[in-house]
Amino acid sequence: MKPMQFPQKARLFLLLALCLACCLACGCAQVNEPDPNTNVFFMCNSAKEVRSVSLSWESTTEYTQRADNEPLQNGDISYFVLPESAAIPVTMRVYAGVGQEMGDPLAEAAFTLDLSEGKTAVLIASDDADGTLMIEHDGQMNFELSACA
Numbered sequence: 001m002k003p004m005q006f007p008q009k010a011r012l013f014l015l016l017a018l019c020l021a022c023c024l025a026c027g028c029a030q031v032n033e034p035d036p037n038t039n040v041f042f043m044c045n046s047a048k049e050v051r052s053v054s055l056s057w058e059s060t061t062e063y064t065q066r067a068d069n070e071p072l073q074n075g076d077i078s079y080f081v082l083p084e085s086a087a088i089p090v091t092m093r094v095y096a097g098v099g100q101e102m103g104d105p106l107a108e109a110a111f112t113l114d115l116s117e118g119k120t121a122v123l124i125a126s127d128d129a130d131g132t133l134m135i136e137h138d139g140q141m142n143f144e145l146s147a148c149a
Contacts, residue, residue, distance in 0.1 A: 002047050002089075003066070003084050008135045011124070012092060021120060023068060024064050028035050029082050031045060035079065036078035036079045037072055038080065038081055038120075038122050039080075039081060039082055039115045039120045039121065040076065040078040040079070040080040040081075040082055040090075040113065040115070040120065040122075040123065041077055041078070041079060041080075041083070041120065041122045041123070042055070042064070042077065042078040042079075042080070042119070042122075042123045042124075042125070043073055043075065043076070043077050043122065043124045044073070044074065044075070044077075044078075044094075044124075044125050045075070045124055045126040045127075046072075046074070046124065046125045046126055046133055047095075047131075048071075048094075048106055048125075048127065048128055048133050049071040049073075050071060050072045050094045050095070050096065050098070050106060050125060050133075051065055051066070051070070051071050051095060051096055051097060052064070052073065052094070052095040052097065052098050052100050053072075053078055053092065053093070053094050053095070053125075054067040054092065054093045054094075054095070055080050055082075055086055055091075055092050055123075056090065056091045056092075056093075057082055057083075057089065057090045058083075058088075058144055062080055064078040064079075064080075065098050069098045074125075075126070076143060080110055082113070082115055083115070083119075084116060084117075085113075085114075085115055086111050086114055086115075086116040087113075087114065087120070088112065089110065089111075089112050089113075090110070090111055090112075090113055090139050091108060091109070091110045092101035092108065092109055092111075092135050093105040093107070093108040093112075094106050094107050094108075094125050094133065094135065106133050107125065107133040107135050107144070108137075109123075109134075109135035109137075110137070111123070111137045113137070121138065122137070122138055123137050124136050124137075129139070
């Protein structure tokens with residue numbers, strides 16, 4: 001009896017289908033959904049190499065970065081869950097480094113957010129006309145604390 005032979009394209013397709021099935025089975029293809037309680041969104045719209053973001057409020061600081069430590073891309077979004085409050089002071093900092101090597105912030109800004117009654121806030125890092133990295137809140141730039149790298 002002669003063994004069954006598959007054409008080269010059929011073998012390649014079978015291998016691809018098996019890889020896809022394994023990827024879906026382990027959850028690798030799932031998109032990270034934000035926590036349903038997310039109330040602060042950070043969007044990176046900068047050409048600078050931003051790798052880490054911190055958001056501080058009360059006595060808490062949370063950090064976020066890409067899993068591969070690569071710079072954030074334009075449009076990348078990070079999510080934070082803060083306590084519901086009509087006036088919660090926050091400080092956001094963006095860094096070029098990661099982990100123990102974050103270094104000094106490329107920019108930082110302080111805002112008082114209204115997160116009462118299910119409200120959300122959007123913080124955006126973008127470059128101004130001079131190329132200076134700025135952090136803004138819903139269109140309101142904070143020029144006092146924002147700094148250039």
